[in-house]
Amino acid sequence: MANEKVTSNDVARLAGVSQSAVSRFFTPGTSVSKRTAEKIKAAAEQLGYRPNVLARSLITGKSRIIGLVVAYLENYFYPDVVERLSRSLQDQGYHVLVFISSLAADKVEEITQEILDYQVDGIVLASANMSSELAARCHASGVPIVLFNRLQDDERLSAVTSDNLGGGRLLACHLIETGRRKLAYIAGFEGASTQRDRERGFLEGLAEGGLRLFARDVGNFRYEEAQAAARRMFSGTERPDAVFVCNDHMAFAVMDVLRFELGLKIPHDVSVVGFDDVPPARWPAYDLTTIRQNVDDMVAETVNILLTAIEERDTPARRICLDGALVVRGSTASVDINS
Amino acid sequence: MANEKVTSNDVARLAGVSQSAVSRFFTPGTSVSKRTAEKIKAAAEQLGYRPNVLARSLITGKSRIIGLVVAYLENYFYPDVVERLSRSLQDQGYHVLVFISSLAADKVEEITQEILDYQVDGIVLASANMSSELAARCHASGVPIVLFNRLQDDERLSAVTSDNLGGGRLLACHLIETGRRKLAYIAGFEGASTQRDRERGFLEGLAEGGLRLFARDVGNFRYEEAQAAARRMFSGTERPDAVFVCNDHMAFAVMDVLRFELGLKIPHDVSVVGFDDVPPARWPAYDLTTIRQNVDDMVAETVNILLTAIEERDTPARRICLDGALVVRGSTASVDINS
DNA sequence: ACAAAAATTGCATACGTATGAAAGGCTAGG
DNA sequence: CCTAGCCTTTCATACGTATGCAATTTTTGT
Numbered sequence: 001m002a003n004e005k006v007t008s009n010d011v012a013r014l015a016g017v018s019q020s021a022v023s024r025f026f027t028p029g030t031s032v033s034k035r036t037a038e039k040i041k042a043a044a045e046q047l048g049y050r051p052n053v054l055a056r057s058l059i060t061g062k063s064r065i066i067g068l069v070v071a072y073l074e075n076y077f078y079p080d081v082v083e084r085l086s087r088s089l090q091d092q093g094y095h096v097l098v099f100i101s102s103l104a105a106d107k108v109e110e111i112t113q114e115i116l117d118y119q120v121d122g123i124v125l126a127s128a129n130m131s132s133e134l135a136a137r138c139h140a141s142g143v144p145i146v147l148f149n150r151l152q153d154d155e156r157l158s159a160v161t162s163d164n165l166g167g168g169r170l171l172a173c174h175l176i177e178t179g180r181r182k183l184a185y186i187a188g189f190e191g192a193s194t195q196r197d198r199e200r201g202f203l204e205g206l207a208e209g210g211l212r213l214f215a216r217d218v219g220n221f222r223y224e225e226a227q228a229a230a231r232r233m234f235s236g237t238e239r240p241d242a243v244f245v246c247n248d249h250m251a252f253a254v255m256d257v258l259r260f261e262l263g264l265k266i267p268h269d270v271s272v273v274g275f276d277d278v279p280p281a282r283w284p285a286y287d288l289t290t291i292r293q294n295v296d297d298m299v300a301e302t303v304n305i306l307l308t309a310i311e312e313r314d315t316p317a318r319r320i321c322l323d324g325a326l327v328v329r330g331s332t333a334s335v336d337i338n339s
Numbered sequence: 340m341a342n343e344k345v346t347s348n349d350v351a352r353l354a355g356v357s358q359s360a361v362s363r364f365f366t367p368g369t370s371v372s373k374r375t376a377e378k379i380k381a382a383a384e385q386l387g388y389r390p391n392v393l394a395r396s397l398i399t400g401k402s403r404i405i406g407l408v409v410a411y412l413e414n415y416f417y418p419d420v421v422e423r424l425s426r427s428l429q430d431q432g433y434h435v436l437v438f439i440s441s442l443a444a445d446k447v448e449e450i451t452q453e454i455l456d457y458q459v460d461g462i463v464l465a466s467a468n469m470s471s472e473l474a475a476r477c478h479a480s481g482v483p484i485v486l487f488n489r490l491q492d493d494e495r496l497s498a499v500t501s502d503n504l505g506g507g508r509l510l511a512c513h514l515i516e517t518g519r520r521k522l523a524y525i526a527g528f529e530g531a532s533t534q535r536d537r538e539r540g541f542l543e544g545l546a547e548g549g550l551r552l553f554a555r556d557v558g559n560f561r562y563e564e565a566q567a568a569a570r571r572m573f574s575g576t577e578r579p580d581a582v583f584v585c586n587d588h589m590a591f592a593v594m595d596v597l598r599f600e601l602g603l604k605i606p607h608d609v610s611v612v613g614f615d616d617v618p619p620a621r622w623p624a625y626d627l628t629t630i631r632q633n634v635d636d637m638v639a640e641t642v643n644i645l646l647t648a649i650e651e652r653d654t655p656a657r658r659i660c661l662d663g664a665l666v667v668r669g670s671t672a673s674v675d676i677n678s
Numbered sequence: 679a680c681a682a683a684a685a686t687t688g689c690a691t692a693c694g695t696a697t698g699a700a701a702g703g704c705t706a707g708g
Numbered sequence: 709c710c711t712a713g714c715c716t717t718t719c720a721t722a723c724g725t726a727t728g729c730a731a732t733t734t735t736t737g738t
Contacts (some may be wrong), residue, residue, distance in 0.1 A: 005400075007724055018688045023726055030727090033686060033734090048476070053456045054393045054402060055724035059693045061344075063393060065436070065457075072422070074618070079418035083411065086439045095457070097404070098435045100425045117392045118434070137387075223618070252622060260623035279413070279562070283591060284599035285624040346694055357718050362696055369697095372716060394694035398723045 006047045015043035026051045067115035069099045071127040075249040076278035084299045101128045116141055122306040124148050144309035146302050151193040158317045160301045162324040164197035167291035170326045171273045172205025175242045178333050180271055184215035184240035186229050195246055202244050214240045219250045226250035230257040241270055248274035248281045248290055267333035277327055287330035297322050345386045354382035365390045406454035408438045410466040414588040415617035423638045440467045455480055461645040463487050483648035485641050490532040497656045499640045501663040503536035506630035509665045510612045511544025514581045517672050519610055523554035523579035525568050534585055537614055541583050553579050558589045565589035569596040580609055587613035587620045587629055606672035616666055626669035636661050
């Protein structure tokens with residue numbers, strides 16, 4: 001009801017000190033005498049005063065806001081990222097401003113402008129493509145950027161990823177070791193670096209085993225499109241005996257089609273592997289063999305890069321690539337089942 | 340590299356006009372002559388100028404930031420909410436600042452303080468409890484609040500919910516109609532209004548059908564705890580023949596235990612129903628009968644309440660309760676299976 | 679107890695923008 | 709051609725805080 005914005009001046013007046021004293025009291029790293037500190041504390045509590053972050057940011061040049069660009073939260077991987085990233089930044093006194101972008105690249109440009117309008121101290125780009133030109137612009141504005149779970153050619157951009165190449169290779173080896181020979185791949189969105197690298201690693205693994213890719217289709221990271229891809233891929237007479245689906249989210253769709261539409265047994269008739277290790281992957285209904293992305297470490301590295309870049313400018317860009325572990329579950333055959 | 344913050348003054352100088360002119364050009368609803376508008380536009384583009392939202396908010400008193408408090412994103416329902424809410428607000432020129440809260444109520448207090456520090460124009464509380472005292476404080480600070488998917492006794496708080504009572508009742512009726520008699524319930528977090536109302540509705544539905552609750556346990560909205568509850572509930576010799584799990588997320592856990600640990604057939608041996616209709620509910624692996632919460636409408640109402648309250652203060656609190664539809668799927672038996 | 683050094687405090691200004699009031703420029707009506 | 713009225717523009721100030729500088733107080737060492 002009563003909309004009394006209480007300012008540092010009000011507190012100062014009540015406490016009988018100057019406004020600067022109040023400001024100093026609330027600014028970490030500055031000193032005030034014990035006596036005035038107590039007077040200010042009492043006055044502030046009485047009035048319910050808290051410093052205005054926005055006004056503060058105007059003068060310090062730091063907003064303590066991190067912009068997060070995400071394209072879609074449909075895939076369980078990203079909510080998890082949002083939660084952990086947000087928690088981690090909160091602990092450091094920062095907060096996350098969310099920007100949902102379309103997959104279209106032109107929208108990303110518009111959105112990045114909006115982000116900069118908010119004077120964010122840093123930007124995390126997850127699941128969004130960014131033109132080099134735009135990257136340059138952000139770089140010029142002095143705002144540190146971290147690409148999360150994707151790579152860009154631009155050397156000036158920091159990035160945190162899992163070892164998608166190695167992961168893809170691990171999966172190929174695992175499938176071959178368990179006796180599979182007709183290996184197929186269902187791709188994500190072709191523009192994504194994760195898609196590209198996972199596929200490349202998979203193909204390398206195949207080549208090392210002396211195999212060629214048996215079939216390929218595209219699911220664009222969407223459940224429904226992955227279903228369609230699975231239908232196409234398994235409708236013929238010559239079926240793959242194993243399929244790597246570019247992420248878990250799509251793998252669930254593929255498994256559902258194989259089991260409930262085509263009546264195939266997993267892993268007896270066909271092995272399925274995914275990537276990410278989102279929570280449903282370990283739920284018994286799916287029990288999916290996959291590569292675990294270490295979200296905790298990825299987030300920690302992201303926060304680390306951002307905060308150091310914020311504190312001392314002109315930090316060189318860093319590229320962090322974290323290992324992912326193969327998690328073997330029931331969706332891939334052990335050898336004896338195969339015999 | 341070059342960190343040139345370009346201000347309205349820079350633009351004014353280049354365009355040969357006053358700073359106020361530049362400000363007016365960028366403030367919708369104000370008028371500038373065509374001639375100067377063009378000069379300003381050219382200068383602004385040349386310098387890459389964009390108004391500083393934070394500085395603007397200092398003087399207008401509007402930050403165009405909405406604080407969103409969420410406890411956990413584990414349940415698919417909330418990522419969906421975050422995405423739609425964020426999109427919807429973005430379209431209106433607002434943006435979402437995320438605050439992850441623990442389930443503990445004391446943390447919510449701390450977090451709400453932090454929110455207010457950012458001078459948000461409004462707050463959406465999803466999956467978080469808020470003390471009345473705290474609610475009063477927010478109310479006093481003049482910041483409109485909407486409780487999303489929960490209710491509070493405090494009359495001054497606006498809230499948007501589904502008809503949890505009616506939904507619970509619908510489910511009871513559905514289970515009874517399909518021939519089930521030993522109906523059980525697995526509860527969410529006891530402090531949540533959704534939990535309370537869904538259970539109450541369910542019990543009312545039972546009573547109307549002349550039945551009493553057969554068994555009850557608690558899952559606290561968590562996958563693992565719901566698993567444990569299911570194990571306890573179905574370990575005895577006298578088993579329920581149907582169970583309503585307070586939300587879909589927990590229902591998946593229950594289904595997984597019933598099928599893969601206890602070897603029960605759904606719906607032949609036991610029917611399972613949930614609440615929310617999150618995406619996996621319609622995936623064939625679960626194919627869960629549930630109550631659909633209309634997230635789109637809930638979000639639309641939330642945004643509507645917020646924006647009207649922001650525009651004209653002293654808007655009375657509103658409570659919106661939206662109908663949820665029963666979505667019948669394969670996890671409940673049709674009569675003939677039962678015979 | 680006194681001077682010097684250190685710590686604290688207040689004053690004034692700046693951050694980047696919006697906006698009321700005043701001044702200037704233009705149009706139109708007689 | 710003059711003046712009343714309207715549209716533009718500028719001037720000045722305010723938003724709430726942080727901070728360099730100078731003034732003042734306290735502490736320290738001898």
